[in-house]
Amino acid sequence: MKRGKIEIKPCTECTVSSNGVFCSVSEKNLGILDQARGSNFYKKGQTIFYEGNHTNGLFCIYSGKVKLSKLGENGKEQIIRFAKTGNILGYRSLLSNDTYHAPATAMEDCHVFLLSKDRFMEILESDPKLSMNIVQLLSNDLKSAEQLLIDIAQKSVIERISESLVLLQKTFGYVNGGKTINVALTRSEIADIAGTTTETTIRTLVQLDKEGIIKLVDKKINILDLQKLIQRAKIYD
């Protein structure tokens, strides 16, 4: 963990995102954030918080990619959201005074800041712009969750898999401007986004490959025809 190599900027000089919830916060409050924040590293595969743990603060991703999932009664995982550099985590549970209900797992090595609940609430109360940002964040999450709900309830597997790929490309983009989706996932994890099994996911990806819509190269997924993929996903918006 060559921590010394990573240059970590203070919150007051943060440039990781242009539309994060803290972007509109005052210089003074950013200073408070700096003093209050703790810093954690997580290796790929590590759990950032466990389902059922009591909420102790807010996480802010400085680098890396995170998946938020939820475990069904049978133990099967459902991925409900992704988070990347500049995003915050844990606010849902924190704000409804709840235990965490969706375990977060590092999809690659992550550098994450932790802000205590008390300190966050303090800044939140003194900054109406921030609370408006949080409201918008929650609204958008709710909108996505409802959309995912209806997709899983009503779409076929190939539509859901296609949609999952579109979501991944929208969220993480391409590897330096190419056609390769900029995130590494196993087939089983893709299954956990689309709400299906690993085998069915493999078969479906192979089918999309044969149709010339995507190209599978090892674990990399290239999107050859995004328009067709969106069509296959029956996304109209």
Next chain:
Amino acid sequence: MKRGKIEIKPCTECTVSSNGVFCSVSEKNLGILDQARGSNFYKKGQTIFYEGNHTNGLFCIYSGKVKLSKLGENGKEQIIRFAKTGNILGYRSLLSNDTYHAPATAMEDCHVFLLSKDRFMEILESDPKLSMNIVQLLSNDLKSAEQLLIDIAQKSVIERISESLVLLQKTFGYVNGGKTINVALTRSEIADIAGTTTETTIRTLVQLDKEGIIKLVDKKINILDLQKLIQRAKIYD
């Protein structure tokens, strides 16, 4: 529509709920609400707002029951939430400056107050307690939506139908302390909660009836053994 018979109290004397979002609002702001509110009646089956319509305000249910659904690409409906006396509607779209994404339909005759967006935002900005309530409301909605998502993705039909019945009983209670769920729904609507078809819903309800867990009397559904129903739904929380 014997409107004269219904006694409508001003917001300052509102007693319809003890935990509504406006319950903690100051007397002064309640007065403003009174002056600002418009009043609408909707007959059973009428749509309160349509998907895609531009957001013009916030709805507050004075009496009646409402279902919020979402239409899939194939036109099939998925019910995502219910609202009843004291609940508010339309805040999700309003707060993310969006068109409505979930049409709301009156499940019985409804009396609904309408508050303009501007006036609501005005009160919201002047009342930190209110904005905190809204944050909590959104958090809870998000939690439920994620739960419903994983249920529909992973549970079997009988589990989902059982869970839907438990939800209905929790939300609307029993008809005067008895065993009859205090809401009238068609089998097709129950299917739209559980994310299945009308036929499968009918068969499943008959099965639960045969098992002695519920008792179907015309359109009324009686819950004979709530504990067993919860077990059947695989609800553990």
Next chain:
DNA sequence: TAGTTTTTATGATATATGTCATTTTATTAA
């Protein structure tokens, strides 16, 4: 009250997707 429409009920059948088993291919560790 009779007639029309909607809802509930039930059977027969189809099918998408899950499950289980096995092989091949990658990835990781020793």
Next chain:
DNA sequence: TTAATAAAATGACATATATCATAAAAACTA
């Protein structure tokens, strides 16, 4: 580099649930 482990791929088969068809009952409505 080899061994060990994990992931991907593919086939055979099972099954839950959808779909289609029809009938019976209930709820409107003229």
